[in-house]
Amino acid sequence: MRVRHAVVAGGGIGGLTAAVGLSRRGWRVTVCERAPVLTGIGAGIVLAPNALRALEAIGLGPGLGPGRDPALRAAGDALPIQVGLRTPDGTWLSRSDGGAVSARHGLSAIAVHRGFLIGTLAAALPPGVVHLGVSVTGLDDTGDTVTVRTSAGDLRADVVLAADGLRSALRTYLFPEHRGLRHAGEAGWRAVLPGAGLPDPQAAETWGRGERFGVVPLADGRIYVYATAVSGPGATPRTDHHAELTRRFGAWHDPIPALLDRLDRSAPDPVGILHHDFHELAEPVPRMHAGRVALLGDAAHAMTPNLGQGGCQAIEDAVVAAHLLTPAADVPTALAAYTRARHRRTTRISRRSRRIGELARLSHPLAVSARNLAVRATPRALSLRALDTILGWQPPSTPGPGTGPHRLKRLMP
Numbered sequence: 001m002r003v004r005h006a007v008v009a010g011g012g013i014g015g016l017t018a019a020v021g022l023s024r025r026g027w028r029v030t031v032c033e034r035a036p037v038l039t040g041i042g043a044g045i046v047l048a049p050n051a052l053r054a055l056e057a058i059g060l061g062p063g064l065g066p067g068r069d070p071a072l073r074a075a076g077d078a079l080p081i082q083v084g085l086r087t088p089d090g091t092w093l094s095r096s097d098g099g100a101v102s103a104r105h106g107l108s109a110i111a112v113h114r115g116f117l118i119g120t121l122a123a124a125l126p127p128g129v130v131h132l133g134v135s136v137t138g139l140d141d142t143g144d145t146v147t148v149r150t151s152a153g154d155l156r157a158d159v160v161l162a163a164d165g166l167r168s169a170l171r172t173y174l175f176p177e178h179r180g181l182r183h184a185g186e187a188g189w190r191a192v193l194p195g196a197g198l199p200d201p202q203a204a205e206t207w208g209r210g211e212r213f214g215v216v217p218l219a220d221g222r223i224y225v226y227a228t229a230v231s232g233p234g235a236t237p238r239t240d241h242h243a244e245l246t247r248r249f250g251a252w253h254d255p256i257p258a259l260l261d262r263l264d265r266s267a268p269d270p271v272g273i274l275h276h277d278f279h280e281l282a283e284p285v286p287r288m289h290a291g292r293v294a295l296l297g298d299a300a301h302a303m304t305p306n307l308g309q310g311g312c313q314a315i316e317d318a319v320v321a322a323h324l325l326t327p328a329a330d331v332p333t334a335l336a337a338y339t340r341a342r343h344r345r346t347t348r349i350s351r352r353s354r355r356i357g358e359l360a361r362l363s364h365p366l367a368v369s370a371r372n373l374a375v376r377a378t379p380r381a382l383s384l385r386a387l388d389t390i391l392g393w394q395p396p397s398t399p400g401p402g403t404g405p406h407r408l409k410r411l412m413p
């Protein structure tokens with residue numbers, strides 16, 4: 001049988017995961033990534049149990065299957081113990097430990113540097129799959145095959161996975177009427193700091209009036225910090241990010257001032273601070289596929305980062321697509337099944353993430369007090385249960401020929 005060819009546009013989290021899944025499914029895969037190097041720009045990333053289970057389904061991850069990746073497993077062993085929500089004076093509004101999530105879902109979330117995740121995914125690919133410095137510039141789907149126009153020439157593909165991120169050009173190609181992105185009302189800063197010499201910081205997000213500060217210890221000992229503030233499409237951010245962060249968060253509870261000190265540009269180990277406005281899709285895409293082309297990750301459902309699920313959903317998409325695209329599958333039929341499997345779930349999660357942003361952006365003192373009271377009054381078990389539909393997701397469980405030696409285990413009690 002002819003080995004069929006999949007072209008993946010974009011070598012980010014979703015594209016590389018899809019490439020790993022499809023390669024292990026027996027496809028010949030070409031990833032076109034427009035950047036000259038694969039980078040993990042974007043500081044840290046939290047991988048929730050649903051994403052870890054999806055990675056395990058393609059032979060990666062810290063779960064229980066024999067195909068686990070030792071590096072990710074090692075990362076999974078160093079879990080943040082405490083997580084919670086605080087107020088700027090340090091009062092805990094809610095608090096939980098990694099053990100509660102793990103007891104409920106069989107796995108805890110892990111936090112890694114994006115560079116580590118991208119590197120782990122790329123290392124799991126056969127040589128020659130990733131083509132760097134190659135942009136996908138257009139597509140021509142004739143029904144039987146797709147001609148992919150790239151900056152390095154045309155490619156012939158049986159299926160195309162468009163994983164070209166937030167500002168996906170292929171989304172516009174598939175759905176020219178789609179309204180595209182909208183500003184999510186916030187901007188954010190992110191950085192990764194060396195952790196040595198700092199008292200063991202606890203993973204927490206602190207909510208003030210329209211501002212948030214997050215601290216997440218990474219598995220490698222570094223500390224991922226992020227902050228958000230209400231912003232609008234026309235806002236011009238101050239370029240001195242450190243001064244701006246200190247102005248906003250310098251008087252908040254420990255260890256935030258110490259972390260901000262460490263961010264100081266004059267520190268011996270200079271640290272880059274990333275600053276971005278947050279965007280999300282203005283409306284869901286009508287479908288996640290058209291013909292032989294599927295949208296995946298942010299290209300399909302760019303969402304706000306409030307639930308930490310954008311990347312996790314990209315990973316789920318990739319694993320489901322690879323599962324449905326058996327070597328003998330009728331591609332348009334498999335992609336229609338992909339839309340059925342993914343569209344409703346990702347639309348709901350995007351909506352939920354937006355609602356959390358609305359709460360976090362509250363700035364009127366009365367509204368903030370009412371919100372904090374409600375968070376404090378919510379029993380821990382209820383908060384955990386509320387996440388079941390997201391974190392309890394199970395990957396498709398019938399590996400077909402060519403999926404590799406892994407075996408899926410049911411991790412939920």
Ligand SMILES: Cc1cc2nc3c(=O)[nH]c(=O)nc-3n(C[C@H](O)[C@H](O)[C@H](O)COP(=O)(O)OP(=O)(O)OC[C@H]3O[C@@H](n4cnc5c(N)ncnc54)[C@H](O)[C@@H]3O)c2cc1C
Pocket residue numbers: 009010011012013014015032033034035042044045046047134135136137163164165166168169188190226276296297298299305308309310311312313314
């Ligand atoms: C502040 C913040 C915090 C976040 N925290 C989390 C978190 O903790 N957990 C989580 O799960 N998610 C998180 N997310 C969301 C997550 O970062 C994204 O959802 C995820 O990166 C999407 O992956 P992707 O593969 O779809 O897109 P990307 O990772 O953006 O990759 C797209 C790739 O396509 C390439 N590309 C673009 N156009 C072309 C083209 N024409 N041709 C070839 N290549 C192209 C780009 O160079 C890029 O490499 C966060 C997001 C933000 C903004």
